Amino acid sequence: MKLNIDLFSPESNVDQWTWLLEQWRDMLRTMPMVFTQAGAFSRLVRTTIGIGLMHLGKCAETMGTTGCLPMNAELMNEHLFYALQTGFYFGVAYAVVDCLQDEIHNLDNIPLHHFLTFDNDKNHQLTPTKTIDRWLHIMEQLLSGTDFDRSQLPKTPFTSMLIESFDNLLILTESNDTMRGSFNELALLLRSQRMDKKEMDEYYDDEQLYLGSVLKSHFTYTCTTHLGDMSTAREESERLWVMPFLGQLTDDCRDFNDDIKSKSVTPFTYYASLMKCKEPVANHLLNPFYTFLNICSDIYLSSNRDSQTGAFLGRRIARTLRSVDVTGDETSYLQFLNIFCMNNRVLHDYCWNKLRKQFPIVTDPEKSFFRALDTSSIKYARTNRKLETYVCENLMKIEDALNIRSLHSQDETIFEEEVLISAMNYSVKVGGKRLRPLLMLMVADLYEIELTRILPLTCGIEYLHTSSLIFDDLPAQDNSDLRRGQPSLHKTIINDDIPHNLCEGRAQLAAVDLIAISMGLINHGLIKNGFLPECVNRVVGEISLLMHDLCIGQMMDLRAARVGIGQDNRELDKLDRIAWFKTGKTIEVVMITPVILVQLPSDKHTIELSRIRELSRLMGILFQMRDDLLDVEGGDAIGKPTALDVKNNTVTYVSLLGVDGTRQRLQQLLAEALQLVDDCWPTGSETVKDVIKYIVNRKK
Template sequence: MSTAREANDQLWIMPFLGQLTDDCRDFNDDITSNSVTPFTYYASLVQRKDPLANSLLNPFYTFLNHCSDIYLSSHRDSQTGAFLGRRIARTLRSVKITGEERSFVQFLNIFCADNRTLHNYFNNKLLKQFPFVSDPEKTFFRLLDVSSVKYARTNRKLETYAFENLIKIEDALNIFPVHTQDDSILEETLLMSAMNYSVQIGGKRLRPLLMFMVADLYEIELNRILPLARGIEYLHTSSLIFDDLPARDNSDLRRGQAALHKTTINNDISYNLCEGRAQLAAVDLIAISMGLINGGLIRNGFSFESVNRVVGEISLLMHDLCIGQMMDLRAARVGIEEDSKKIDKLDRIAWFKTGKTIEVVMILPVLLAKSPSDEQALELSRIRKLSQLMGIMFQMRDDLLDVEEGAAIGKPAALDIKKNTVTYVSLIGIDGTRERLQQFLAQSLQLVDECWPKGSATIKDVIQYFVTRKT
């Protein structure tokens, strides 16, 4: 039977043991968040091979010694021993659950480096008992919290997701001169104002938002891929500038404002230079984008191999976009031959003009998150098919909006009709286009489930938006 003094000693030591238990369980999380605890401080000294570590108490040994003292003071009571044994096993299991694959071994290498017998016991014998030990409540709720946060991020409405993340994108889009103020060049300033005018003219930023959504599914920190999101938006803006030029769509408006080739912005150049500046700004956006993507991703810790795959995918995107624009140009100027294939031709144009930009923003996070494999190849194949459907849906909705609400989307009303452009509406009518939209919607939602069986409600809401948008 314990004496009164022994009982008092146990009462005093239990809170201390509880704190050591928490610090041990939270070791991996505390390392990630740079929190200072006896465990993280001791580990930092050991990893730096600081001699000070030799003069400090090993907090893990302190934890084990307290457990041992309580057991001995109970006169080796079997129930007390079972309780303490479960506490040790649960604590070490938490270390294993909350870390990477080798984190448990790394933990033992730090805290049991001078006791191989103890190290081997934990790593070889106790490890095998982990499946039979119930999870500690704290670990359960920690994992539940992580799952809840991820679920909340990937299962929100588009409006909610955009509200949280859009400002992050908008704040990053402004383009600054490369040359210093002392070496400022007027012509560079003229290009900067043109690029910023086009980038900031509006738009929903659906592409970078969609990229963020996919990155969330693969648990990529959004700030790490912000350079990629910016670069893709610059490439998209570049394509819009080219779209509006007289040799292409010859559009005076872009999102309700003057197209770049139709404005002197702040009267900084004469009107006869506007079209030439627009062409140069579009090319410059491509150059800035590629430098930003390559350098930004490397600086943010992605491997050279994954960045190379990203750059290769973007190069293919730009090539396919040019093919799509050439298809569109020929269709507008030459016409689409063979009536039976008109709808297929329109689908292909929409895929290459619009679907490819959707494809790339969903593909790139996967390339950064996963190494090449058969599983990844299947995943990418499904994503490419999904983006093809999304691009066609986007264009079908655009054609409907041109007829129904042209002015509301910043374009002259019924512009396609006035230009006698072949569209989905001109081929299969308004009702036929709407019906086909619904068919493609069902196929797209099914593909989303195949790509991401869990946590993709936000992406589904984007697809719904493609079909129902008013602008």
């Protein structure tokens, strides 16, 4: 009895396909942005599908041999799930290896902070190239089963996912006879990747130039056949060597212009650089374009001039050359021909006059699909990365930018200014979650504002927030000796610069100075970075209102602590209003101001801003409710004295609702806030949602 089942139908195999989609989504949210921008996600998808199809092809091969279906639907579904898992986990490993290898040639364009996540030893930091090479070596150790201390790996979200992928790959392949072969091929692929590192200013002969490409393409193919359990494919020498190498040359030719920009050394870019400089050694190297065409010709002749093979190769050549025309006006294509057909006018004229006419009718759906996938994955990852990944990538940028320096010339040293700058930097750098500046960058990403353009605003508002905390800790207000686990500024002597009796006065002056520096930085920095003066003026007005409301909120808090908030039915509303003014307003300003910077006033704009303001209000209440719970339950982990609200006779959510009531309302408002995020940004803003969830679930 034959079995009629569509393995690839999501309706028939909803669990398997749902698992794969969730894994892809999770990887895209966890992967560092530099990998996504380098095309890692499209590599992952391509490899998952390729290996999955190979494994299923093995099943089809078995069916074809026996002439019937040897397994029932349940067993076929198990094979599908195994194929998807194997393809996904190998795809993760391959995508990371391939992107790391590519980025070695593109280090000038990668911020240095990325490499700190790769290097666990902050005292002996490796160069970016050596750091990447060490990571490649670590992955080779994982594949070969070598024992090493995993605790030495940097603690990043992506590290955990990478290790999990390798471990799952080991488990999956251990269940059958493919483990030894597949991991041997994986390790050899990795080693060939590590060996294939070239610099444009070095000299290479043909063997050095092509050997890496030949080995990489070969081991990529053999590795996938092992994981797909396609033994017959490994028996055909043409598939083992010639076709993979043709595929590699095709990719190198297609990506010629991109590789030139990223300084990647391929046979095409290396040959072009020598020809451009008119180096005599270029005459002694194989022309990679000729090599590409000769391989196509040999495959066609070895097929006894089969018409289908000829049509396949003809389309490949036309599609490849069409991809070279990145400018769309044929300029880049002509430049390519002038380089690689310089000494062959007949071939040059044929490609230009005849082959070029085929471009409009030749499509490259695979290339177009994966380019579109790269574009959409970058757009999705920009606003939907996990909070841990986002923090890992952006926190150091913020910390570096927050350092305050003298506003006077270097030749003029004022001791009192140094005292204030030390005090301000102490308070700014004493620690903290940096939720507000991170949240501002997330909103800026939603409106495609580059980080470097908005950093002055990010730092300025963080200075304002820090100034409010300094005032908040003073004896006249909360009278707190600790802030973020460290002595409050008015309780601190920095480098023995002032006597103890001046600490409180210095704290007050530092708080005022932070406000002054903030306003200057915001106004001049945003104008300098190209934002419209009208928009900058509105931002400054928004910030001024923030500081006014912040003072109102603190006054409400003081009055509630000293006088009480009354014994009527509006106690909860009054607490909400205090939380909104004292905490929600600082959240509101970081979420509102990026929108103001890029949008002129309109009715739609007003509606959008009102939703963001309501979201900020809820986030402020959530933040304060969680703070009140931590004051009761937090212990030493929160970095400041506990039970301070009880000591100061402060009315809190816990004192009104109790612990259980506060938790229940926390979850209710959380659901409302998450819905508001969807209302504000329907196209996707998972990172902002992660911030809200963190506020509710944080331990300090």
